[in-house]
Amino acid sequence: xxxxxxxxxxxxxxxxxxxxxxxxxxxxxxxxxxxxxxxxxxxxxxxxxxxxxxxxxxxxxxxxxxxxxxxxxxxxxxxxxxxxxxxxxxxxxxxxxxxxxxxxxxxxxxx
Amino acid sequence: xxxxxxxxxxxxxxxxxxxxxxxxxxxxxxxxxxxxxxxxxxxxxxxxxxxxxxxxxxxxxxxxxxxxxxxxxxxxxxxxxxxxxxxxxxxxxxxxxxxxxxxxxxxxxxxxxxxxxxxx
Numbered sequence: 001x002x003x004x005x006x007x008x009x010x011x012x013x014x015x016x017x018x019x020x021x022x023x024x025x026x027x028x029x030x031x032x033x034x035x036x037x038x039x040x041x042x043x044x045x046x047x048x049x050x051x052x053x054x055x056x057x058x059x060x061x062x063x064x065x066x067x068x069x070x071x072x073x074x075x076x077x078x079x080x081x082x083x084x085x086x087x088x089x090x091x092x093x094x095x096x097x098x099x100x101x102x103x104x105x106x107x108x109x110x111x
Numbered sequence: 112x113x114x115x116x117x118x119x120x121x122x123x124x125x126x127x128x129x130x131x132x133x134x135x136x137x138x139x140x141x142x143x144x145x146x147x148x149x150x151x152x153x154x155x156x157x158x159x160x161x162x163x164x165x166x167x168x169x170x171x172x173x174x175x176x177x178x179x180x181x182x183x184x185x186x187x188x189x190x191x192x193x194x195x196x197x198x199x200x201x202x203x204x205x206x207x208x209x210x211x212x213x214x215x216x217x218x219x220x221x222x223x224x225x226x227x228x229x230x231x
Contacts, residue, residue, distance in 0.1 A: 001173065003155065034215045038156070045206060045221035046156065052212070057219065089156050093216045098172045100146075100158040100216045 001096050004029060004103035006089070011109035016080050020106045022073040022090030028101055030071035034093040037066055037075045041086045049088075050075060077108070085110045113137040113220045115207045120225035123197050131225055133190040133207030138220065140183050140190055141165065144210040146218065147181060147192045149203040159205070160192060161214065170214075175201075194227070202229040 005023040012018045022029065022037075029035055035053045038046035048057055050066040053073065063084075066075045073092070077084055090103035115138070119131040131147070140162075147159040160181040161170040169181050180193040190207055204224040211219035 034212070034217070036216060036218065038218070045223055046218070047221075048211075048217070048219045051217045051219075052215065091156070091158075091216055091218070096173075097176075098158070098174075099161060099170050099214070102148075102156040102158065105155040 001028070001094055001098040001101050004090055004092060004101055006103040006106045008104070009107045009109065011111055012080050013111045014080055014082065017076060017078040018080060018108065020075045020077075020088055020090075020108070022075070022092075022103045024071050024073075024092055024101070026071060027096060028071075028092040028094040029068065029073050029090075031095055032093045035066075035068055035073045036091045037064075037073075038089045038091065039084075039086045040089065046089065080110055082110050084108060113209065115209065115220055115222035117205060117207050117222045117225035120205065120227045122228045122230055124231050125197055125199060125229055127197055128193065128195045129197060129227060131192040131194070131205055131207075131227070133192075133222060135188055135190075138209060140188055141185055144214050145181075145183070145190050146208040146210055147179075148206045148208050148218065148221075149201075150206070150224075151200070151203040154203075157203075158216075161210070162190065164213070197227075197229050199229050202227060
């Protein structure tokens, strides 16, 4: 099972919006209702930001939203803040024997 | 307040074995699906293994199948990951993770990780 494909880096100025893509296949993203997104600051454990494609856990800012179209999921961060600078990973369940696969990760830089 | 605390990492020679542990407070393993996720230095996340809440089913990534074993001690509320025949590619931070969605991959609680270094 190959890792899902994400852009290596995305950057924008404070207040702007960015979208991170997560490309998979019909065996994972395209065929799954269980796509999630994680934020990871340096030296810290990942934090769940989105689950089940587009649901935000309690306590996660409304500025984070997500969706899926075909084999590609997307995470949008609106009104970018300095604290959003981190690595972001998508994850999906799969139809294979490796139950879950993560994305390659995207480094978000706030200019 | 859920807290997961991993231990057992360290410097290990290739080919040797290691057992990682994960203790929990505010969470009972017997009612939760638990996972191990690893992250090699400077690399991305990789799902490694999962244990069904009643301990009846185990799931492994193809990359570790046959060498890794996930288990738990109900009386100690402790989750384990046994790694056999350690390889250079096993060097990583290993995270103990709760699945809030009963094997939906809803990784909502993470430990701080324990670092496994493979070196001769």
